[in-house]
Amino acid sequence: MVCLGLVLPAGCGDTVGSSSGTQDTATGESTEATGESSSGVETGETDVETTAAGEPVTYYQHIQPILDARCVACHKAGAVGPFSLEGYDNASMWGEVALEAVEDGTMPPFMPDDSNCQPLEDFRKMEAWERDLLAQWVAQGEPEGDANAPAEVEVEVPKTTLGEPTRVFDAGLEYTPNDAEEDEYRCFLLDPAITDWTFLQAVSIDTNNWSRVHHAIVYSVPPELVGAAQAVDAETPGPGWDCYFGPGLDGTLAVGGYSPGAVPKPYDNGTTIPIAAGTQFIIETHFHQTYNQDPVSLAVTTWEHDDVVTRYPQWLPMFNSNFFIPAGEPSVTAPLAADINSVDQEPVYDPDPNAIKQGKEGLIWGVDFHMHLRGKTAKVELVRTDGTRECLLWVPRWRDEWQGSYAFKQPVMAKAGDRIEGTCEWDNSPDNQPWVDGVQLDPVDLYWGFDALDEMCNGGVSMTID
Ligand code: HEC
Numbered sequence: 001m002v003c004l005g006l007v008l009p010a011g012c013g014d015t016v017g018s019s020s021g022t023q024d025t026a027t028g029e030s031t032e033a034t035g036e037s038s039s040g041v042e043t044g045e046t047d048v049e050t051t052a053a054g055e056p057v058t059y060y061q062h063i064q065p066i067l068d069a070r071c072v073a074c075h076k077a078g079a080v081g082p083f084s085l086e087g088y089d090n091a092s093m094w095g096e097v098a099l100e101a102v103e104d105g106t107m108p109p110f111m112p113d114d115s116n117c118q119p120l121e122d123f124r125k126m127e128a129w130e131r132d133l134l135a136q137w138v139a140q141g142e143p144e145g146d147a148n149a150p151a152e153v154e155v156e157v158p159k160t161t162l163g164e165p166t167r168v169f170d171a172g173l174e175y176t177p178n179d180a181e182e183d184e185y186r187c188f189l190l191d192p193a194i195t196d197w198t199f200l201q202a203v204s205i206d207t208n209n210w211s212r213v214h215h216a217i218v219y220s221v222p223p224e225l226v227g228a229a230q231a232v233d234a235e236t237p238g239p240g241w242d243c244y245f246g247p248g249l250d251g252t253l254a255v256g257g258y259s260p261g262a263v264p265k266p267y268d269n270g271t272t273i274p275i276a277a278g279t280q281f282i283i284e285t286h287f288h289q290t291y292n293q294d295p296v297s298l299a300v301t302t303w304e305h306d307d308v309v310t311r312y313p314q315w316l317p318m319f320n321s322n323f324f325i326p327a328g329e330p331s332v333t334a335p336l337a338a339d340i341n342s343v344d345q346e347p348v349y350d351p352d353p354n355a356i357k358q359g360k361e362g363l364i365w366g367v368d369f370h371m372h373l374r375g376k377t378a379k380v381e382l383v384r385t386d387g388t389r390e391c392l393l394w395v396p397r398w399r400d401e402w403q404g405s406y407a408f409k410q411p412v413m414a415k416a417g418d419r420i421e422g423t424c425e426w427d428n429s430p431d432n433q434p435w436v437d438g439v440q441l442d443p444v445d446l447y448w449g450f451d452a453l454d455e456m457c458n459g460g461v462s463m464t465i466d
Contacts, residue, residue: 057137058145059088061152066130067091069123069155070108071098080210092142099138102131109402117391118367119409123157130155162202162264165301167192169281173239174295177212177287183452184287187243189221189233190300191280198279199272199305203256204264205283206299214288217246217257218300223278225251244450247282255281264303265407267313271464272305313365316340317460318380318422321448325455328443330429331376334457336422340414362465364412367393368405369422369459372452373434375400376427380459385417392420392461405462414463424457 057063067075067085075081084090085098101107110124133153137143169192177184205216221229228249232241246252255273256264267273281300316338323334340362369378375398382390393406426446433441434453446455 056143056145057133057140058143059091059137060145060147061149062133062145063091063137064088065151065153065155066126066133067098069157070126070130073123074108078210088144088147092144095134095138095142099134102126102134105397109399111397111399111402112393112395112406114394117394118412121407121409162266162303165204166304168206168299168301170297170299171283173297175239175298176295179293182288183214185242185244186240186285186287187247188240188283188285188298189229189280190283192300194275194279195277197277197308198275198302199308200255200267200275200302201272201305202264202266202303204301205256205258206301208297209292209294211292212287212294212296213258213298214286215258216286216298217254217284219247219252219282219284220255220273220275221247221249221252221280221282223276225249226278226280229280229282243284246284249282252282264301266303271313273313274308313462313464314362315460315462316420317458318420319458320424321457323424323448323455323457325374325426325428325446327445328429330427330432332426332428334424336380336420336424336457336459338420338460340418340420341416362414362463364392364408364414364461364463366405366407366462367459368462369393369395370403370456371398371400371424371426372455373400374426374428374432374446374455375403375424376432377425378422378459379425380420380422380461382412382414383419383421385415393422393459398425420461422459426455 071081071085073079075083075085077084077086083094085094091098098107108124108126110122110126112120114120114125169190171188171190173188175186175188177186203218205213205218207213207216229247229252232247232249235241246254253273255275258264283298283300285296285298287296318336318338320334320336323332325332364382367380369380371378378393378395378398379391380393382392384390390412392408392412428443428446430440430443433443435441441453448454448456
């Protein structure tokens with residue numbers, strides 16, 4: 001099983017409900033440090049000057065564009081957020097609570113701090129000037145403004161170039177998750193009846209019941225593995241089978257997925273994942289109990305290239321299972337490392353997988369990281385052959401339920417001989433323990449393991465070889 005870094009919105013593994021304490025977080029002061037800022041940031045900075053303290057900040061002129069860009073994807077009727085922030089009535093009802101969550105750094109759920117690291121692209125990343133305007137609006141009593149006058153700020157959200165999916169493959173399910181379990185991990189095999197080489201540009205999931213699907217990952221099953229997948233499926237009664245951490249079949253490849261609020265993104269730089277005729281999909285789902293008990297339907301949506309495109313995204317993984325986290329320790333670390341030279345994901349269609357070993361250069365497009373509930377901080381760096389270090393990812397406050405993979409605003413050039421290094425840090429003190437059935441667990445010694453209550457330490461970068 002291979003997890004393809006950037007493709008996955010939610011990392012490559014489980015996430016279960018947790019309480020990771022209420023550490024405070026450094027928010028704000030990140031605008032100037034985001035390097036060659038996008039025009040969105042500049043627009044914002046100008047706007048901050050024109051709405052200096054005391055000048056009116058209104059819903060229609062300032063706040064709606066911010067909430068629509070940063071919150072409404074999750075906070076609208078039927079989405080994962082617990083209430084709607086769409087429209088003036090909702091926004092003003094929740095304004096103070098929204099500001100509190102934003103100042104606290106819990107919302108929008110974007111955990112990396114890229115102010116002194118690689119600038120990241122994500123619709124969840126809120127800029128300091130946006131937070132300032134929200135604070136001014138609440139302080140001024142949340143005025144409505146003029147619905148017919150134009151907005152005065154523009155929030156630039158990374159756009160997906162994807163329109164409607166090329167195809168939608170319905171799994172033909174009405175699955176009722178097992179309510180005896182708060183969390184259920186279930187895999188379903190789906191035959192998309194693909195009759196020719198297909199060049200995937202992006203893959204996502206559609207369902208009738210978003211509130212119940214905590215995340216879902218789509219794996220491609222090459223034709224020679226379909227028999228084995230069918231055998232696993234047949235062993236378990238009912239649709240699908242229980243599966244923790246992927247379908248458990250070597251040779252399947254994660255090609256896309258869904259997590260709360262994620263927008264389907266094309267793979268890096270016009271690359272594709274080619275899949276052969278006869279390939280099937282496995283949908284790995286994590287169901288979480290919610291108020292909405294409706295049976296769940298699932299469909300795989302694909303965006304495809306018409307042409308043969310032989311550049312495919314590669315993922316360079318780092319993995320460490322050899323760590324020990326003593327009960328009660330507030331800070332324990334474990335290292336991660338991988339050589340850029342070792343990029344060797346099995347190519348399906350690539351003529352030259354060893355290009356980087358021959359001195360060609362590669363571009364790193366994004367980074368991902370995975371720990372479980374006791375994660376505290378996460379770091380990934382690029383270490384050049386001369387020893388200089390470049391920060392690729394810094395997560396000052398880990399939150400298990402909001403981990404993910406992150407795209408850089410600009411790709412980073414990597415050369416043969418460079419390395420990536422990472423650090424997992426855990427907090428296994430009494431305050432940072434998960435809650436199960438309303439009771440906070442006592443700290444125990446922790447090791448690597450599949451269970452959500454064990455720990456993990458892995459990460460990686462996604463890249464293309466030029
Ligand atoms: C990616 C999806 C997502 C986005 C984007 C998002 N939220 Fe949330 N929000 C949630 C979910 C899910 C919950 C409930 C679980 C939790 O608290 O983590 C939540 C809870 C909240 C809560 C109540 C709990 C708390 O943390 O105080 C507030 C307030 C809130 N969101 C405000 C916002 C605001 C304001 C924005 C935009 C600036 C925003 N959210 C963006 C998904 C999202």
